[in-house]
Amino acid sequence: MSPEKPTTTAPQAEIDETSESRNQARLAIMELANMISIPMALNAVVRLKVPTAIWSSGANTPLTAAEIIPLILPNNPHADADNLGRLLRLLTTYGVFSEHPPISGENMRRFSLTEVGRTLVEGDGDGLSYGEYVLQHHQDALVRGWTLVDHAVKGPTSKTPFEVANGEPAYDYYGRSEEMNVLMQRAMAGVSVPFMKAVVGGGYDGFDGVKRLVDVGGSAGDCVKMIMSKYECIKEGINFDLPEVVAQAPLITGVTHVGGDMFKSIPCGDAIFMKWVLTTWSDNEVKQIMKKCNEALPAGGKLIACEPVLPERSDDSHRTRALLSGDIFVMTIYGAKGRHRMEEEYRQLGISVGFPHFRAVHIDYFFTILEFQK
């Protein structure tokens, strides 16, 4: 018997691993593979209150890591300035800090805050900043969900990766922890306040003539408070959220906190405001919520929703990346079929539940104001 003929394969063209494109490709994948260093470094510097220390009431004087250490960790003999400097150097390459050349005779880099870094500085009055949003997003329970993102593809998608990791949906989980609820409220307020300043600062006219305004999913009530401070026509504000959330909300003059479930019933008003709520739910759930809003509004009444709205086309701008990465956050933590939607998708959802009129107002790069009218 003759031996079996070996099967032959065509010789592969040799890849030149020294070419510019292969070098760049290997670098790009190393950057992506280590990308977790960036949010974790960011979380660490926020936890350590580094931005507030450098800002120092507006001084923003370039400081070495060794000069920052006594400001953030006074009397800590174990504090490691070298490691802090390593975090700051990485974040400098992502535009959070500026690096300044060493002063002559020294060999230490100095760091100040960029415009991006300034968003992390605790405010003078209420102490709010985007820092709470960074902290809220990197709590242990959320990070556990992130390790299971592939579940959102494998399914069943009735459970989010967060729920698979932690045994219950995110809002139920937060509901059992005062600390998580408070951080959630502060995170929402930190992001809401600058956006709401733009909304009430003349960029939008949709609250004219409204007497009773209901904020659905209003968290601590910051949005309705800011709207009412600008629109004297609004005599009554209702901040509506889950009972355990409104239980933590502060007293606000003219505002009644009402606890409930928006899937069951929503208090009546001449207009309903809603910010960052629809995004976290599936299309069917969004229809249920919008239907409840429709039932709570008079003929001609408006639902004013502010949501992150995706562009039609993909690109690598900060805006598109912020919106697309937020979309994956929603998928992982709040609803595997919750999503950032495009404007046309919202218009269609509104039509399907009895809002024939729609307009989109663009005054912010992240949130779009979506006005649905009965």
Ligand SMILES: C[S@@+](CC[C@H](N)C(=O)[O-])C[C@H]1O[C@@H](n2cnc3c(N)ncnc32)[C@H](O)[C@@H]1O
């Ligand atoms: C992403 S937060 C937005 C908070 C606030 N509107 C803002 O933008 O700062 C979503 C809010 O929806 C509330 N929420 C979730 N499920 C709800 C329900 N079934 N009924 C009422 N509110 C709910 C949450 O407690 C949370 O405050």
